[in-house]
Amino acid sequence: MPELLLDIEALAFAWPGDSAPVIDGLNLKVERGQRVFLAGASGSGKSTLLALIGGLVTPTAGRIRFAGDDLGALSRARRDRFRADHLGVIFQQFNLLPWLDPVANVLLGCQFSRLRRNRAGNPGSAARELLAAMGLAEDRWIRRADELSVGQQQRVAAARALIGQPDLVLADEPTSALDADRRDDFIDLLFAQAERAGSAVLFVSHDRELATRFDATVELSEINAAGAVA
Amino acid sequence: MTLFSLARGSLANRRASVALTVLTIAISIALLVLVEQMRNQVREGFYRSVSGTDLIVGAPTSSVQLLLFSVFGLGNPTSNVSWARYREIADQPIVAWAIPISLGDAHEGYRVIGTTDAMFEHYRYAGGRELEFRRGSAFADLFDVVVGSRAAERLDYAPGDEIVLAHGGGNVSLHHHDELPFVVSGVLAPTGTPVDQSLYIRLEAHHAIHVGWEQGRPRPDAMLTPEQARARVGAHEHSRADGDDGSENSGDGHDHDHDYDHSPNRVRDDATATPESSLQPDEISAFLLGLKTRAAALGLQYRINQQREEPLLAILPGIALQQLWRITGLAEQILRVVAGLVVLAGLLGMLTALLTTLNERRREMAILRACGARPWQISALLLIEAAFITLAGIVSGLALAYAAQFALAPWLLERFGIAVSFAWPEVWQWLVLGAIALAGVLVALVPAVMVYRRTLADGMQVRQ
Numbered sequence: 160m161p162e163l164l165l166d167i168e169a170l171a172f173a174w175p176g177d178s179a180p181v182i183d184g185l186n187l188k189v190e191r192g193q194r195v196f197l198a199g200a201s202g203s204g205k206s207t208l209l210a211l212i213g214g215l216v217t218p219t220a221g222r223i224r225f226a227g228d229d230l231g232a233l234s235r236a237r238r239d240r241f242r243a244d245h246l247g248v249i250f251q252q253f254n255l256l257p258w259l260d261p262v263a264n265v266l267l268g269c270q271f272s273r274l275r276r277n278r279a280g281n282p283g284s285a286a287r288e289l290l291a292a293m294g295l296a297e298d299r300w301i302r303r304a305d306e307l308s309v310g311q312q313q314r315v316a317a318a319r320a321l322i323g324q325p326d327l328v329l330a331d332e333p334t335s336a337l338d339a340d341r342r343d344d345f346i347d348l349l350f351a352q353a354e355r356a357g358s359a360v361l362f363v364s365h366d367r368e369l370a371t372r373f374d375a376t377v378e379l380s381e382i383n384a385a386g387a388v389a
Numbered sequence: 390m391t392l393f394s395l396a397r398g399s400l401a402n403r404r405a406s407v408a409l410t411v412l413t414i415a416i417s418i419a420l421l422v423l424v425e426q427m428r429n430q431v432r433e434g435f436y437r438s439v440s441g442t443d444l445i446v447g448a449p450t451s452s453v454q455l456l457l458f459s460v461f462g463l464g465n466p467t468s469n470v471s472w473a474r475y476r477e478i479a480d481q482p483i484v485a486w487a488i489p490i491s492l493g494d495a496h497e498g499y500r501v502i503g504t505t506d507a508m509f510e511h512y513r514y515a516g517g518r519e520l521e522f523r524r525g526s527a528f529a530d531l532f533d534v535v536v537g538s539r540a541a542e543r544l545d546y547a548p549g550d551e552i553v554l555a556h557g558g559g560n561v562s563l564h565h566h567d568e569l570p571f572v573v574s575g576v577l578a579p580t581g582t583p584v585d586q587s588l589y590i591r592l593e594a595h596h597a598i599h600v601g602w603e604q605g606r607p608r609p610d611a612m613l614t615p616e617q618a619r620a621r622v623g624a625h626e627h628s629r630a631d632g633d634d635g636s637e638n639s640g641d642g643h644d645h646d647h648d649y650d651h652s653p654n655r656v657r658d659d660a661t662a663t664p665e666s667s668l669q670p671d672e673i674s675a676f677l678l679g680l681k682t683r684a685a686a687l688g689l690q691y692r693i694n695q696q697r698e699e700p701l702l703a704i705l706p707g708i709a710l711q712q713l714w715r716i717t718g719l720a721e722q723i724l725r726v727v728a729g730l731v732v733l734a735g736l737l738g739m740l741t742a743l744l745t746t747l748n749e750r751r752r753e754m755a756i757l758r759a760c761g762a763r764p765w766q767i768s769a770l771l772l773i774e775a776a777f778i779t780l781a782g783i784v785s786g787l788a789l790a791y792a793a794q795f796a797l798a799p800w801l802l803e804r805f806g807i808a809v810s811f812a813w814p815e816v817w818q819w820l821v822l823g824a825i826a827l828a829g830v831l832v833a834l835v836p837a838v839m840v841y842r843r844t845l846a847d848g849m850q851v852r853q
Contacts, residue, residue, distance in 0.1 A: 258398050
C-alpha cells in the first residue's frame with residue numbers, strides 16, 4: 160500500500176480583502192512518488208493552491224497534511240523551512256536568476272535547506288550531474304542563465320527543483336512556453352529524474368493532452384467548489 | 390555566506406547603476422572628508438609658520454590683518470612702524486630676537502621682504518625648526534637676495550643669478566627697479582611656510598631701491614646708482630669693521646661673530662646723524678619678536694598696546710589665528726552643512742536606485758521564496774547590498790578625497806605657502822563615516838521592509 164504524501168481535506172482560502180473564496184472544499188491526495196496531473200484553466204485557483212501547498216499562505220479553513228504533518232500548525236518560519244526541505248518548484252517561465260550560471264541556479268534549490276544539501280552529497284557535482292541528466296550541454300553551464308533558450312531554462316529549473324531529492328515537485332505550467340517536441344522531451348526528462356530522486360510530481364496544466372502520461376488526473380474545477388460556483 | 394554571494398551577484402548584474410550610485414556617495418563622502426582635512430591642514434599649515442614667533446608688532450590695524458600681511462603675504466599694511474619704535478621695543482631686555490619686515494616689492498609674483506640677517510638666524514617654524522640654506526648663504530653684498538625654495542625652484546634661480554625687482558606687490562608691475570639689479574646669494578631649504586614663496590633682501594637695499602620713489606613714482610635724478618648705494622653702506626660697514634664688536638650693544642640678540650651681522654641699530658646711529666648719507670630706513674612694515682620666556686609675551690603685548698604715543702598693535706600669533714578661524718568658522722560650518730546635505734542626497738540616491746529595482750527584482754524574490762528563502766533573508770539581501778554600496782562609496786570617497794588633496798597641495802603651497810601632508814581622518818571623522826555607513830543601511834530598511842511585506846503577501850506566483 161503506497162504511503163500518502165500529501166493529504167488535503169476540505170481546504171478553503173480567500174485572499175485578504177476578497178469576500179469570495181478562491182478555493183473551497185477542496186480535497187486532494189498525492190501518494191509518495193506518484194505523478195498527478197492537475198488540470199485547470201487559468202483563474203481556477205491553481206496558483207493559489209500551489210501557494211497553499213508551498214506554505215506561503217495559510218488556509219482559511221481545512222487542512223493540509225504533508226507526510227503526516229499538519230502544515231497549518233507550523234509557524235511561518237517552519238513552513239519556509241518545510242518548503243525548502245520538501246518541495247521543488249518549477250514555474251511557467253522566468254525560473255532562473257538571470258545573473259547566475261545554470262549550476263549556481265540549480266544550487267539555489269538546496270541553498271536554503273541543510274537537509275537537501277546533505278542529501279545531494281556534494282551539491283556542486285550533484286548540480287552538474289542533474290544538468291547533464293536533463294540534457295543541458297556542458298558548454299552552457301558557465302553561461303549566464305538568461306543566455307539560455309526557454310527550453311534550456313526550463314530544464315535548469317527542473318534540475319533545481321530536483322536537487323537534494325525533495326518529496327514533491329510542484330510544476331506550474333512548466334511546458335506552456337515550449338513547443339510539442341520539447342514539451343514531451345521535458346516531461347520525459349522530468350519523470351526520469353523525479354523517479355531517480357523518488358519525488359512525487361504535482362503537475363498543473365491546462366494542456367489535457369499531457370494527462371495520459373500521468374498516474375492520475377484531477378480536474379481542479381471538479382474538486383474546487385469555489386471554481387464551480389464562479 | 391550564501392546571502393552575501395547572492396547579493397554580490399545581484400550587484401554585479403546591475404554594475405552600471407550600482408557604480409553610479411557608489412560614485413554619488415563617493416563624491417559626497419569625498420566632499421565631507423576634504424572639507425575637514427583641508428580645514429585641519431590649512432590650520433596646521435598656518436600655525437606652522439607662526440609657531441616660533443611670540444609677538445608680531447605693527448601699526449594699529451586688525452589683529453588678523455597684521456598677522457596675514459606680516460607672515461602670510463596676504464594683503465598689505467596700511468601704515469608703518471617707525472624705526473625708532475622698533476628699536477625701542479627690540480632693545481628691551483626680555484626680547485631675545487627681533488626680525489624687521491619691510492614689504493612693498495615683488496618679483497615675478499613672489500613677495501620681496503626687506504629684513505635683516507636676524508631672519509635667517511632666529512626665525513623658527515614648525516615647532517622650533519631653523520631656516521636652512523640649501524645653496525649659498527645669507528646676505529654678503531648690499532644688493533644680495535635670498536630666495537625661498539619654491540620661488541627659486543619656479544624661477545630657476547641659483548646663487549650668482551642677477552634679478553630685477555618690481556615695485557608693488559603684484560605679479561604685473563609697471564615699474565621695475567631695473568636700475569638696481571640684485572644678485573642671488575642663497576636659496577633656502579623648503580619649509581612648507583610662506584618663506585618658501587618669498588625673496589629676502591636687506592632692509593638697506595629695500596630702502597635704497599626706493600630712494601627717488603618718495604612720491605610714489607620714479608624720479609630718476611634722485612635715484613641711487615648701485616655704486617652710490619654701496620658707498621653709503623660701505624662707509625658704515627667700514628666703520629663697523631673698524632669698531633669693536635663689544636661696543637655694539639644690540640638688543641636683538643644677534644650673533645656678533647656672524648660675518649654679515651648687520652644690526653640695524655648700528656646703521657641707525659649713523660642714519661640719525663646724517664640721514665641723507667645713510668640707507669637706514671625710517672619705517673618698517675612690521676616686526677616679529679621672540680622673547681626670552683614665552684610667558685612674557687602677554688605682558689609685553691599689553692605694554693605695547695597700551696602705549697598712547699605712536700600707538701602700535703602687538704598680537705600673539707596663536708590668538709590672532711584663533712580669531713581668523715572664528716571668521717572662517719562660519720564658512721566652514723556652511724561647507725560642513727553642505728557636505729552633510731550632499732551625503733544625504735547620495736544616500737537618497739541609493740534609496741531611489743534600490744526602490745526602482747524592486748519591481749524588476751520581484752521575480753527574483755519569488756524564485757528565492759520558492760526555493761525556501763525566508764522573508765527576512767530576502768530583506769537581508771537588500772540590506773547587504775545597501776551596506777556594500779555605502780561602504781564602497783565611503784572607501785572610494787576617502788580615496789577621492791585624498792587624491793583631491795594631493796591635487797590641491799601644489800596650489801595651496803603656491804598660493805598660501807601651506808604644505809599639506811597626509812593625515813588619516815581623526816577618530817571623530819571615522820565615527821561620522823561609521824554613522825554614514827549605518828545610515829546607509831537604515832535607509833535601505835525602507836525597501837527591505839517593503840520587500841518583507843510583499844513577499845508575505847505574494848504567493849509563489851511569479852508576477853510579471
